[in-house]
Amino acid sequence: MNAHPVSPAPCDAAFPAPAWIAPAAAPRAAVLVLHGLDMMPAQLVPILRSLKLPALVAVPSGPVARADGLRAWWPVDDAQRNARLAAGPADLHDSFPTGRACARDAVHAAVRALRQRAPGLPLVVAGFSQGAMLALDCVLQDPPLSVDALALWSASRLAFTEWAAGLHRLRGVRVELLHGRADANLGIAASRSLRDALVGAGAEVHWTAFDGGHDIPLRAWVALRRLVRVVAAPAD
Numbered sequence: 001m002n003a004h005p006v007s008p009a010p011c012d013a014a015f016p017a018p019a020w021i022a023p024a025a026a027p028r029a030a031v032l033v034l035h036g037l038d039m040m041p042a043q044l045v046p047i048l049r050s051l052k053l054p055a056l057v058a059v060p061s062g063p064v065a066r067a068d069g070l071r072a073w074w075p076v077d078d079a080q081r082n083a084r085l086a087a088g089p090a091d092l093h094d095s096f097p098t099g100r101a102c103a104r105d106a107v108h109a110a111v112r113a114l115r116q117r118a119p120g121l122p123l124v125v126a127g128f129s130q131g132a133m134l135a136l137d138c139v140l141q142d143p144p145l146s147v148d149a150l151a152l153w154s155a156s157r158l159a160f161t162e163w164a165a166g167l168h169r170l171r172g173v174r175v176e177l178l179h180g181r182a183d184a185n186l187g188i189a190a191s192r193s194l195r196d197a198l199v200g201a202g203a204e205v206h207w208t209a210f211d212g213g214h215d216i217p218l219r220a221w222v223a224l225r226r227l228v229r230v231v232a233a234p235a236d
Contacts, residue, residue: 015106016061018113019045024052028232029148030118031057031224032110034131036154038070051225054232056118060110062130063102073106073134074099089187092133093157100137100159104145107138111145122231126151126224128216129186133158140166149174149231151224154183154214156190157197171202176227178220180212 019041031053033044041059048057062071074097084090125147127135132155138145140163175198179191188209195207210217
């Protein structure tokens, strides 16, 4: 079991530098990938590099240190989380984790760095679990993050009464939603509710359920590659 996380970095502190993946050719998109709870960017870099995306990719690190060098985007009480997991798959629509403002600051800082290196290109944000919910939190909270497409893996609604006022920002945005039918952490029903909320807001949602649990299957990476190519700027 992981120890309780240390306090998140103050939001005026420097955040860890993202891991960078160079484009396979001249970049035609910018991609930000947000890891999940108890992960680190180094776990995602090899497969992202193998996709050979026509995009500059940034993989930032969550500001909260966890055991064994792993990271989180906001503090998580392990005892409470274990109790929730023991109760069965959850929908976090009525959960309001503290530390999200600092997490959003970290994402905005990474996007600014990405924009400096790849100005004017379409932005695709992908995230897994905590990272997926953070991606939406950044789009739907103020100041809003403007995106061209989202890839959300194993996600739930979060702080939904806060999100509701900003859902209009997703009108016309391409969203890839993917969720495991056997997810014992965030239930498949939570993903369906998220899908319905995004569709109701006018997002262009492609929702896929797969035979698996709380993980990132190969088909998620294939769908991300397809999504990036669809939204990428035309080649010169």
